[in-house]
Amino acid sequence: MELLAEARQETGLPIITEVLEPADVPLVARHADILQIGARNMQNFPLLKEVGKTGRPVMLKRGLAGTIDEWLHAAEYVMSAGNFRVILCERGIRTFETAVRNTLDLSAIPVVRRLSHLPIIADPSHGTGKWYLVKPMALASMAVGADGLLVEVHPSPDHALSDGPQSLNLENFSAMMDALRQLALPLGRVVAGHQREALPA
Amino acid sequence: MELLAEARQETGLPIITEVLEPADVPLVARHADILQIGARNMQNFPLLKEVGKTGRPVMLKRGLAGTIDEWLHAAEYVMSAGNFRVILCERGIRTFETAVRNTLDLSAIPVVRRLSHLPIIADPSHGTGKWYLVKPMALASMAVGADGLLVEVHPSPDHALSDGPQSLNLENFSAMMDALRQLALPLGRVVAGHQREALPA
Amino acid sequence: MELLAEARQETGLPIITEVLEPADVPLVARHADILQIGARNMQNFPLLKEVGKTGRPVMLKRGLAGTIDEWLHAAEYVMSAGNFRVILCERGIRTFETAVRNTLDLSAIPVVRRLSHLPIIADPSHGTGKWYLVKPMALASMAVGADGLLVEVHPSPDHALSDGPQSLNLENFSAMMDALRQLALPLGRVVAGHQREALPA
Amino acid sequence: MELLAEARQETGLPIITEVLEPADVPLVARHADILQIGARNMQNFPLLKEVGKTGRPVMLKRGLAGTIDEWLHAAEYVMSAGNFRVILCERGIRTFETAVRNTLDLSAIPVVRRLSHLPIIADPSHGTGKWYLVKPMALASMAVGADGLLVEVHPSPDHALSDGPQSLNLENFSAMMDALRQLALPLGRVVAGHQREALPA
Numbered sequence: 079m080e081l082l083a084e085a086r087q088e089t090g091l092p093i094i095t096e097v098l099e100p101a102d103v104p105l106v107a108r109h110a111d112i113l114q115i116g117a118r119n120m121q122n123f124p125l126l127k128e129v130g131k132t133g134r135p136v137m138l139k140r141g142l143a144g145t146i147d148e149w150l151h152a153a154e155y156v157m158s159a160g161n162f163r164v165i166l167c168e169r170g171i172r173t174f175e176t177a178v179r180n181t182l183d184l185s186a187i188p189v190v191r192r193l194s195h196l197p198i199i200a201d202p203s204h205g206t207g208k209w210y211l212v213k214p215m216a217l218a219s220m221a222v223g224a225d226g227l228l229v230e231v232h233p234s235p236d237h238a239l240s241d242g243p244q245s246l247n248l249e250n251f252s253a254m255m256d257a258l259r260q261l262a263l264p265l266g267r268v269v270a271g272h273q274r275e276a277l278p279a
Numbered sequence: 280m281e282l283l284a285e286a287r288q289e290t291g292l293p294i295i296t297e298v299l300e301p302a303d304v305p306l307v308a309r310h311a312d313i314l315q316i317g318a319r320n321m322q323n324f325p326l327l328k329e330v331g332k333t334g335r336p337v338m339l340k341r342g343l344a345g346t347i348d349e350w351l352h353a354a355e356y357v358m359s360a361g362n363f364r365v366i367l368c369e370r371g372i373r374t375f376e377t378a379v380r381n382t383l384d385l386s387a388i389p390v391v392r393r394l395s396h397l398p399i400i401a402d403p404s405h406g407t408g409k410w411y412l413v414k415p416m417a418l419a420s421m422a423v424g425a426d427g428l429l430v431e432v433h434p435s436p437d438h439a440l441s442d443g444p445q446s447l448n449l450e451n452f453s454a455m456m457d458a459l460r461q462l463a464l465p466l467g468r469v470v471a472g473h474q475r476e477a478l479p480a
Numbered sequence: 481m482e483l484l485a486e487a488r489q490e491t492g493l494p495i496i497t498e499v500l501e502p503a504d505v506p507l508v509a510r511h512a513d514i515l516q517i518g519a520r521n522m523q524n525f526p527l528l529k530e531v532g533k534t535g536r537p538v539m540l541k542r543g544l545a546g547t548i549d550e551w552l553h554a555a556e557y558v559m560s561a562g563n564f565r566v567i568l569c570e571r572g573i574r575t576f577e578t579a580v581r582n583t584l585d586l587s588a589i590p591v592v593r594r595l596s597h598l599p600i601i602a603d604p605s606h607g608t609g610k611w612y613l614v615k616p617m618a619l620a621s622m623a624v625g626a627d628g629l630l631v632e633v634h635p636s637p638d639h640a641l642s643d644g645p646q647s648l649n650l651e652n653f654s655a656m657m658d659a660l661r662q663l664a665l666p667l668g669r670v671v672a673g674h675q676r677e678a679l680p681a
Numbered sequence: 682m683e684l685l686a687e688a689r690q691e692t693g694l695p696i697i698t699e700v701l702e703p704a705d706v707p708l709v710a711r712h713a714d715i716l717q718i719g720a721r722n723m724q725n726f727p728l729l730k731e732v733g734k735t736g737r738p739v740m741l742k743r744g745l746a747g748t749i750d751e752w753l754h755a756a757e758y759v760m761s762a763g764n765f766r767v768i769l770c771e772r773g774i775r776t777f778e779t780a781v782r783n784t785l786d787l788s789a790i791p792v793v794r795r796l797s798h799l800p801i802i803a804d805p806s807h808g809t810g811k812w813y814l815v816k817p818m819a820l821a822s823m824a825v826g827a828d829g830l831l832v833e834v835h836p837s838p839d840h841a842l843s844d845g846p847q848s849l850n851l852e853n854f855s856a857m858m859d860a861l862r863q864l865a866l867p868l869g870r871v872v873a874g875h876q877r878e879a880l881p882a
Contacts, residue, residue: 099727121721124702143746143775146378172746173374174574177347188415214389214423221422222415260465300526319523325501344545344574373545373777548780575776579749590817616791616825623824624817666863
């Protein structure tokens with residue numbers, strides 16, 4: 079946690095990080111700007127209640143076999159503890175298809191939009207498992223109405239300790255951001271530039 | 280078939296229609312501009328071979344449980360009979376999610392793009408089963424790189440004999456087309472206007 | 481077909497074989513004792529209607545993504561053409577699990593029993609894809625109430641032209657039959673011996 | 682926990698109960714004979730490590746979208762903390778089929794048998810969600826080689842606070858046990874009588 083806090087101070091970037099068990103919530107909430115609940119914990123109810131007691135925004139990833147209905151009920155666990163700042167994140171579901179790591183279910187985004195007021199973002203990195211699918215699926219996510227994106231970036235994906243095959247290098251990330259900015263116009267949307275400026279030139 | 284031929288002559292619109300069994304192929308190929316192979320027939324090998332013997336373009340829908348690999352192999356059955364004019368159509372796969380009729384797998388489009396030269400279109404009507412999901416998923420399909428769309432339209436969906444809940448009425452179809460035209464610009468693409476002009480004012 | 485007819489005459493064994501397209505039905509019905517509809521054709525409606533016009537029993541395999549409801553409706557296509565001699569065959573559905581070729585859904589057997597009068601058998605060979613799972617799943621199929629089994633056997637599975645990995649050799653087939661006979665007793669059932677006697681000693 | 686402890690003392694029955702978060706493990710381990718990890722926690726790694734530190738046997742349910750491979754790896758988390766007394770429990774996976782609550786994957790039992798020395802039991806109650814499927818699937822579970830069964834029983838399922846539709850009443854439970862005892866003989870197995878004797882006559 080100290081390293082994350084230091085990184086935040088030095089770069090001015092807000093921090094989002096995963097919290098794995100109820101006992102860790104207070105410490106992580108002190109240092110992180112957003113608490114992430116991973117897909118495997120979508121129905122970890124003690125954890126959901128605990129992050130619901132903090133004032134921190136919570137990003138709730140959809141489980142690998144989580145229906146949209148179950149996902150929205152999981153969000154209720156956080157909100158019923160008093161914390162209404164929940165962000166949903168579609169990150170792919172498990173299907174029979176083996177060409178991708180997970181099947182990114184983009185229809186979940188307009189379905190959730192119809193059922194809930196909660197913001198929803200897409201994670202095309204975990205949602206596909208392959209770097210060359212991230213840019214097209216990021217564009218599709220914006221077109222379908224996602225409020226944001228979660229994208230894995232690494233200066234040298236081949237040397238990443240985890241998830242290298244689904245990480246963009248800086249050049250590909252930059253190309254994706256350019257394409258997103260152009261797509262934003264006809265959709266009447268704006269791409270915030272925070273993250274990109276903070277990256278090394 | 281006579282009605283379809285008449286409709287084609289009167290409107291000048293090309294006709295695409297489904298062919299269900301090998302024995303019907305010659306008759307249907309005489310009157311239709313494109314032969315459609317439905318999802319339930321993706322691995323109907325005698326039918327695939329038979330449409331492969333015609334000179335007509337073939338639109339091959341993905342099966343409900345068809346992997347991308349099996350789908351491309353099914354296309355080979357058509358091509359190995361000498362007909363290379365195959366169009367693939369992603370129309371949703373069967374998953375555990377019940378909020379939608381099928382789960383439209385948009386990642387299949389860039390995956391196919393990487394593996395094959397064949398054009399690929401998306402069917403957001405069957406792919407979702409709900410009219411209010413058609414426009415956002417159509418926009419996402421264009422953004423992810425689909426070469427075309429298959430969309431169900433009915434002047435009065437509530438009175439449609441089949442698939443009413445997933446059909447756009449004329450007004451919603453028009454709104455979708457406008458949004459697609461605007462999205463086409465930053466993607467460097469053009470939306471052909473043929474179909475729309477032919478609809479009653 | 482001539483070879484099948486010859487094999488039937490020589491061995492006295494009844495013949496079951498798959499029919500793939502409507503035009504072939506009359507010829508196949510002349511020589512086969514049972515007509516098999518494969519999983520990929522569960523919803524091939526012209527084919528279902530055609531076999532419904534014959535007097536031959538029809539074995540209808542469940543599709544890879546076929547719900548039990550759709551499967552029973554497919555059987556109705558055969559029966560509505562006048563042929564009530566339909567045998568259902570559970571042969572595994574497609575799931576996310578990759579340790580097996582398909583997931584044999586044994587709960588389908590008592591579910592069908594509750595909804596229909598049709599006999600239902602299990603195919604643990606296609607249903608698992610691995611020879612060493614065939615015997616335990618055959619025993620489970622009998623215990624759950626299957627009316628019969630469809631098992632692939634080959635004198636030398638390593639040299640089989642297809643489906644070798646899921647085929648039993650004669651020794652393993654014999655061991656499976658012995659175990660089934662013993663299990664039949666407490667279940668109040670009888671294992672018919674026809675097939676086995678016909679095999680070379 | 683006090684009620685469970687009291688129930689154990691009064692009946693002499695051993696207790697198995699679910700533990701939901703790491704902080705609760707010491708308390709639950711003091712009173713329960715077996716610690717249950719529920720399907721939604723199959724990959725709750727902090728919880729797996731914590732139960733691994735106790736001397737209590739752990740029953741690890743398979744996750745709704747858990748592959749057999751992931752399940753065995755989850756068991757390793759418990760064992761790597763020093764506790765080798767892990768029991769696996771197949772309780773159904775999530776598929777497209779809606780006729781059942783979950784699809785009980787009985788092939789998982791012989792697959793696990795081949796890959797691991799761990800005992801494995803089946804839960805036909807959660808695995809089907811319908812009381813009338815419990816008996817046939819229990820028989821199938823024994824026939825396929827399960828080391829035990831987890832079955833929900835309630836004196837009056839219609840008044841159960843949870844899971845009534847999948848619970849056996851005492852009469853049906855008794856009938857299932859009789860059928861299991863008869864099936865055990867040809868399989869060379871013994872059905873332990875502990876649980877039944879403890880039920881009210």
